[in-house]
Structures are given as structure tokens and as C-alpha cells.
Amino acid sequence: MQWAILLPQLSGEVRCDQFNVLLVLTVSLGEIKGLGAYATYTLADEKISFKVPDTVSSPSAATVSLAACTAWLALYSDRCLNIGRASKESVLIWGGSSSVAQFAIQLASIYGLNVVTTCSPRNFDLVKSLGAEHVYDYKSPNVTELIRKDVPDLKYVFDTIGNEDNSSGLAAKSGNPDCTLCTVRPGLVNTEGVPDTVKRVDVMIWTAFLKVVQYKGHEWPKSQRYRELGAELFENIPKWIAEGKFKPNAVHQMTGLKSVPEGFQLHRDGKISAKKVVYQI
Known part of the structure; x- marks a missing residue:
């Protein structure tokens, strides 16, 4: 099934009164035949759309789709961190108050992972309310030492910022030879200084949208496997919101x-x- 609705204005999200559905492809270029925008009617794949609960406003719902799916793929796809959802592993989510990180914290907490994160002190209470167990000031000069001391078994790091001067790569140097760092920067940009013992991967949201993406000499193939993984997320979001486990x-x-x-x-x-x-x- 496809949702077809009139798009009266260019917007990042559209609400259909009959189905109360948030569409996540309303600004697509339309590379996939039968789907996309920039036309009289906008068509979206229902597998990567979710029903917006009455308790969530359209502006709030608009924050969810791309950021939450990016976090989901980073944590659980086999191309990225590939964390076992029943593993109870620890994961460091660098930049905990960012949009992607807020969803990553919640999606990790839902499956019982031990969430470690960094952010400004003014956002400590926020990230703790989302499920973070260990929170550190990212500007602290000894933040990596504190993380290694408190979470010596750290094997997974998700860098949601990717700046040249952040130290998520250093934090990944936990002494565990199996450590993996996933960055939101395509093509592993700004990870050149990460130790060779750390496996480096990046997350590309469009792999779940059945789109081939090319950027600066790098290519990410479309993947039916990741589309189904994304579909699982969008199917669960309304239930998690109703249960109070997930919020925009x-x-x-x-x-x-x-x-x-x-x-x-x-x-x-x-x-x-x-x-x-x-x-x-």
C-alpha cells in the first residue's frame, strides 16, 4: 500500500487527517518510481512511515523520522555497530543532547543497553530522563579517562557529532581490541586520528530507503535488509510513545x-x- 495525499505546500512533513500518518519522504527527489515529492501528489512507502499518535503534534513528529532511523541503523544494523539487542552491552553515545543522540539513547535503553553519554552539564537531566546511566561533560579535560575508568568493558561508540576536535575516537580507545566506532559523518570524515585497533564505520540513513547514495567518492548501496530493519522501527514507534518509552x-x-x-x-x-x-x- 502507498499513502497518496495532496501536498498543498512544500514542507518537511505532512499530516493526513484520514490516516494521521507522518510521511518521511515528502522532500524526496523521486528517484524511486512511484514514490517521492515535487509533484501534485506525494507518495510514500507505508513501511517507512509511522502513525502519529494524537498526543504528538506535527512539529514534534517532524523531529522523529530521519534522526530516529539514523540512530536505529547505527546501533543495530550489521553494517554499523551491530549491537545485540539482548546483549546488555555498554554503548557510548557521544553528543547526547543532539537530535540523533536523544533517539539513540532511547532506542538503546528500550533494549536494556547500558548507555554512556556526553553533553553539556545543562543537559544532564535531559539525557538521564531518556535513559542514560553514565553522563559526562564533553568539555572535561579528562573525560576519556573517566569513561574508561567507569566503563572498562566499552566496545561500542556512536559519535553523533563528528567534529574534528571531539574526542569520541579517543574515548573509543578503551583497551578493548573489539571496539567499534560509528560516525554520522559520511566517508568516515574526521576519524583519521582514531587508533588502528578501533573498527571505524559510518551510518547512512538512505540505505533503508532503497536509495543508492554516492558522496565524495564513496557509495552506499540500497538495502532491502535495512529497509526491513527501518520498517520494524516505524512499526514500533507509536507503541513506544504510548508506553512512555519514546518521545520526540x-x-x-x-x-x-x-x-x-x-x-x-x-x-x-x-x-x-x-x-x-x-x-x-
Whole structure:
């Protein structure tokens, strides 16, 4: 089945009153025949859409799809960290208050993983409420030593920031030769300084959307396997929301396309923290 609805305005998300469904492909270029946007009607694959509960607003729902699926693939796909969902392993989620990391913390906690994370002290309570067991100030000069001391069995690191100067790679050097670092930066950008003993992987959300992605000489093939993994996530999200196990990001809402440059500048100035900018068109 496909959802077909009139797209009256260009937007990152659309709510259909009859089915109350958030579409996740409304800004697709339409490479997949029969799916995509930029047309009178927008068609989306129901497998990678989810029913939005009445308790969740459209702006809040718009924060979920891409960020949550990125976190899901990073944690559980065999191309990335491939953590066993019944393993009770520890995972370091670097940049815990970011959009992707907030979902990663929740998705790890749902399956009983021991979540270790870093963020600014002002967001400690937030990430703990999402399920983090160990929280550290990412600016602390000895943060990697503290993590190694408190979580000596650390084998999995998910870097949701990927800046040149963050130390997630150093934190991955836990002394465990089986350690794996997954970054959100395509092509393993900014992981050059990670020790050779650490396995490096990256996560690419579009593998779950049956799209081949090419970027700066790197290619990520489309994957039916990852599509089914993504479909499992979207099927579970409404139930997890109802059970109080999963919640969208907090929203910083802005209005109109003219506000987009302002939103980018807010990010540059460091004025957006633990929130997702959503534009109402």
C-alpha cells in the first residue's frame, strides 16, 4: 500500500487527517518510481512511515523520522555497530543532547543497553530522563579517562557529532581490541586520528530507503535488509510513545522559508541546544 495525499505546500512533513500518518519522504527527489515529492501528489512507502499518535503534534513528529532511523541503523544494523539487542552491552553515545543522540539513547535503553553519554552539564537531566546511566561533560579535560575508568568493558561508540576536535575516537580507545566506532559523518570524515585497533564505520540513513547514495567518492548501496530493519522501527514507534518509552525532540519552531537563514545562524551561534529547529511553512 502507498499513502497518496495532496501536498498543498512544500514542507518537511505532512499530516493526513484520514490516516494521521507522518510521511518521511515528502522532500524526496523521486528517484524511486512511484514514490517521492515535487509533484501534485506525494507518495510514500507505508513501511517507512509511522502513525502519529494524537498526543504528538506535527512539529514534534517532524523531529522523529530521519534522526530516529539514523540512530536505529547505527546501533543495530550489521553494517554499523551491530549491537545485540539482548546483549546488555555498554554503548557510548557521544553528543547526547543532539537530535540523533536523544533517539539513540532511547532506542538503546528500550533494549536494556547500558548507555554512556556526553553533553553539556545543562543537559544532564535531559539525557538521564531518556535513559542514560553514565553522563559526562564533553568539555572535561579528562573525560576519556573517566569513561574508561567507569566503563572498562566499552566496545561500542556512536559519535553523533563528528567534529574534528571531539574526542569520541579517543574515548573509543578503551583497551578493548573489539571496539567499534560509528560516525554520522559520511566517508568516515574526521576519524583519521582514531587508533588502528578501533573498527571505524559510518551510518547512512538512505540505505533503508532503497536509495543508492554516492558522496565524495564513496557509495552506499540500497538495502532491502535495512529497509526491513527501518520498517520494524516505524512499526514500533507509536507503541513506544504510548508506553512512555519514546518521545520526540523538543522543538524550536520557526515560520516561513525566510526564517531558514536565521535558523542556521542560531546553530552557528550555539543558541540551539537539545532542540530541533522545525520550520512551519
